[in-house]
Amino acid sequence: MQTLLLLGSINMIISVILGAFGAHALKKRLSVEMSAVYQTAVQYQMTHALGLILVGLIANTTAVQGSLVLTAGWFLLAGIILFSGSLYVLSLTGVKKLGAITPIGGLAFIIGWILVSVAVIQG
16 A cells, blocks of 8 residues: 555654664763663664555555555554654653553554454465
8 A cells, every 4th residue: 555655654764864863963962761762762663664664565465455454554653653752752851651652552563563464364
Protein backbone atom coordinates (compact mmCIF):
# COMPACT_ATOMS: atom_id res chain seq x y z
CA MET A 1 0.00 0.00 0.00
CA GLN A 2 1.41 3.32 -1.09
CA THR A 3 0.30 5.11 2.09
CA LEU A 4 2.41 2.81 4.28
CA LEU A 5 5.41 3.22 1.99
CA LEU A 6 5.06 6.99 2.20
CA LEU A 7 4.61 6.99 5.98
CA GLY A 8 7.62 4.71 6.37
CA SER A 9 9.75 6.94 4.15
CA ILE A 10 8.68 10.09 6.00
CA ASN A 11 9.47 8.47 9.34
CA MET A 12 12.89 7.43 8.04
CA ILE A 13 13.60 11.04 7.08
CA ILE A 14 12.45 12.28 10.48
CA SER A 15 14.47 9.65 12.37
CA VAL A 16 17.66 10.50 10.48
CA ILE A 17 17.15 14.22 11.15
CA LEU A 18 16.38 13.64 14.84
CA GLY A 19 19.31 11.24 15.17
CA ALA A 20 21.70 13.81 13.73
CA PHE A 21 20.16 16.53 15.89
CA GLY A 22 20.63 14.39 18.97
CA ALA A 23 24.20 13.50 18.11
CA HIS A 24 25.24 17.10 17.49
CA ALA A 25 22.94 19.78 18.90
CA LEU A 26 21.83 17.89 22.00
CA LYS A 27 25.11 16.16 22.82
CA LYS A 28 26.11 18.65 25.51
CA ARG A 29 22.58 19.52 26.63
CA LEU A 30 21.30 16.09 27.66
CA SER A 31 22.51 13.98 30.56
CA VAL A 32 24.00 10.59 29.73
CA GLU A 33 20.75 8.94 30.86
CA MET A 34 18.50 11.22 28.80
CA SER A 35 20.81 10.91 25.80
CA ALA A 36 20.35 7.13 25.95
CA VAL A 37 16.58 7.60 26.14
CA TYR A 38 16.71 9.89 23.10
CA GLN A 39 18.83 7.37 21.18
CA THR A 40 16.34 4.60 22.01
CA ALA A 41 13.57 6.75 20.54
CA VAL A 42 15.56 7.27 17.34
CA GLN A 43 16.45 3.58 17.08
CA TYR A 44 12.86 2.38 17.48
CA GLN A 45 11.50 5.03 15.13
CA MET A 46 14.01 4.09 12.45
CA THR A 47 13.49 0.35 12.90
CA HIS A 48 9.72 0.61 12.70
CA ALA A 49 9.85 3.10 9.83
CA LEU A 50 11.66 0.37 7.91
CA GLY A 51 8.95 -1.96 9.18
CA LEU A 52 6.29 0.32 7.70
CA ILE A 53 8.07 0.17 4.36
CA LEU A 54 8.24 -3.63 4.58
CA VAL A 55 4.56 -3.84 5.52
CA GLY A 56 3.72 -1.54 2.61
CA LEU A 57 5.57 -3.88 0.26
CA ILE A 58 3.86 -6.93 1.76
CA ALA A 59 0.47 -5.24 1.37
CA ASN A 60 1.13 -4.94 -2.36
CA THR A 61 1.39 -8.70 -2.78
CA THR A 62 -1.67 -10.77 -3.54
CA ALA A 63 -0.51 -13.55 -1.22
CA VAL A 64 -1.57 -11.84 2.02
CA GLN A 65 -4.77 -10.40 3.45
CA GLY A 66 -4.45 -6.71 2.65
CA SER A 67 -6.78 -5.34 5.34
CA LEU A 68 -4.91 -7.18 8.10
CA VAL A 69 -1.57 -5.90 6.85
CA LEU A 70 -2.95 -2.38 6.55
CA THR A 71 -4.18 -2.56 10.15
CA ALA A 72 -0.73 -3.79 11.18
CA GLY A 73 0.82 -0.75 9.52
CA TRP A 74 -1.44 1.60 11.47
CA PHE A 75 -0.42 -0.15 14.70
CA LEU A 76 3.25 0.31 13.80
CA LEU A 77 2.65 4.00 13.13
CA ALA A 78 0.82 4.35 16.45
CA GLY A 79 3.77 2.64 18.11
CA ILE A 80 6.20 5.10 16.58
CA ILE A 81 4.13 8.04 17.76
CA LEU A 82 3.50 6.72 21.27
CA PHE A 83 6.76 4.91 21.99
CA SER A 84 9.32 7.11 20.27
CA GLY A 85 7.29 10.28 20.73
CA SER A 86 7.01 9.79 24.49
CA LEU A 87 10.74 9.04 24.75
CA TYR A 88 11.65 12.15 22.73
CA VAL A 89 9.53 14.35 24.99
CA LEU A 90 10.78 12.59 28.15
CA SER A 91 14.42 13.04 27.17
CA LEU A 92 13.96 16.72 26.31
CA THR A 93 11.75 17.70 29.26
CA GLY A 94 12.67 15.23 31.98
CA VAL A 95 8.97 14.70 32.77
CA LYS A 96 9.09 11.10 34.02
CA LYS A 97 5.29 10.64 33.92
CA LEU A 98 5.54 10.46 30.15
CA GLY A 99 7.26 7.12 30.59
CA ALA A 100 3.81 5.66 31.28
CA ILE A 101 2.89 6.19 27.62
CA THR A 102 5.93 4.34 26.29
CA PRO A 103 4.69 0.78 27.02
CA ILE A 104 1.44 1.52 25.18
CA GLY A 105 3.54 2.29 22.11
CA GLY A 106 5.52 -0.90 22.68
CA LEU A 107 2.27 -2.86 22.81
CA ALA A 108 1.20 -1.25 19.53
CA PHE A 109 4.47 -2.46 17.96
CA ILE A 110 3.86 -5.99 19.23
CA ILE A 111 0.26 -6.04 17.96
CA GLY A 112 1.40 -4.71 14.58
CA TRP A 113 3.98 -7.47 14.16
CA ILE A 114 1.52 -10.15 15.33
CA LEU A 115 -0.95 -8.93 12.68
CA VAL A 116 1.75 -9.10 10.00
CA SER A 117 2.57 -12.66 11.08
CA VAL A 118 -1.09 -13.70 11.01
CA ALA A 119 -1.60 -12.13 7.58
CA VAL A 120 1.43 -13.94 6.18
CA ILE A 121 0.33 -17.28 7.68
CA GLN A 122 -3.21 -16.84 6.34
CA GLY A 123 -1.90 -15.75 2.95
